[in-house]
Amino acid sequence: MTKSVLYSVDNKTATISMNRPEVKNAINKEMHEQLYDAFSKANEDPAVNIILFTGTGDAFSSGADLKSIPVESFASFDHGEYLEETYNRLLYLMDRIEKPIVAYINGIAVGAGLSLALACDFRYADPKADFALSFLKIGLVPDAGASYFLPRLVGLAKAIELGTGITIDSEEAKRIGLINGIGYPASFLAQLVHAPLPAYGLMKKNMKAGFEAPLEDILEKEVKAQRIAGKSRAHQKALQAFLQRSK
Structure with a gap:
């Protein structure tokens, strides 16, 4: 079939x-x-x-x-x-x-x-x-x-x-x-294919919400999303690579 x-x-x-x-x-x-x-x-x-x-x-x-x-x-x-x-x-x-x-x-x-x-x-x-x-x-x-x-x-x-x-x-x-x-x-x-997760998904949700929610709500969503993204493995790897290039 x-x-x-x-x-x-x-x-x-x-x-x-x-x-x-x-x-x-x-x-x-x-x-x-x-x-x-x-x-x-x-x-x-x-x-x-x-x-x-x-x-x-x-x-x-x-x-x-x-x-x-x-x-x-x-x-x-x-x-x-x-x-x-x-x-x-x-x-x-x-x-x-x-x-x-x-x-x-x-x-x-x-x-x-x-x-x-x-x-x-x-x-x-x-x-x-x-x-x-x-x-x-x-x-x-x-x-x-x-x-x-x-x-x-x-x-x-x-x-x-x-x-x-x-x-x-x-x-x-x-x-x-x-x-x-x-x-x-x-x-x-x-x-x-190299888009970092969960940052990409969080960005997508925030931008969709931005069509209807007031600015104060979106700013709060960005705060919450950045807390999550900031603790992600993808961010830590990117940060380490940036620091290595800066030496």
Whole structure:
């Protein structure tokens, strides 16, 4: 039986690949379970420093696999309940992970497929990749975290515009800040693999909180985070190296 998600580790990088190329990596419940297991495994493995999230074939993901829902169940299907059981569970896990998560969007990223890419810390894309939030075209609301992440990346007006379902290419995605760069990010991954933990994870949480919390709260979070980071092995090693260079 073919796995819906492939998992491998090389050079301290866990690569998680959605693997249903015959349906452009459309996400069904089986894939959700395997994605959750893969991200959990990468999070818990001390040999993994960063996570690379991508797709197989010529697509990142075409979004939710609506064809996996039996036709006779459509009338009574509870989309909200499905979200709570699948996407939301995965997104909470991704948000808890302190290690850097990089999406390499190797082809189309549509609907909830794009939403999952938005939840990553960084996004790089193939020059031929296309992006769209196609929910309104089937009478649904953007979900899987798109309402949270997209306005923070591109601004409210552009997020609502993208929410209408327009398709953009990699050049436009780069111009508006949806992605960090075009092409496979080999050099960036080589640099990111040395990001110190737990400092990186603490930084990520503080910056996310900074969108909504008042300055005094963020300053207090920085105090608490710096206490933790200051006692970490990564800081002690970096400090010793700095002192050696200064002699």
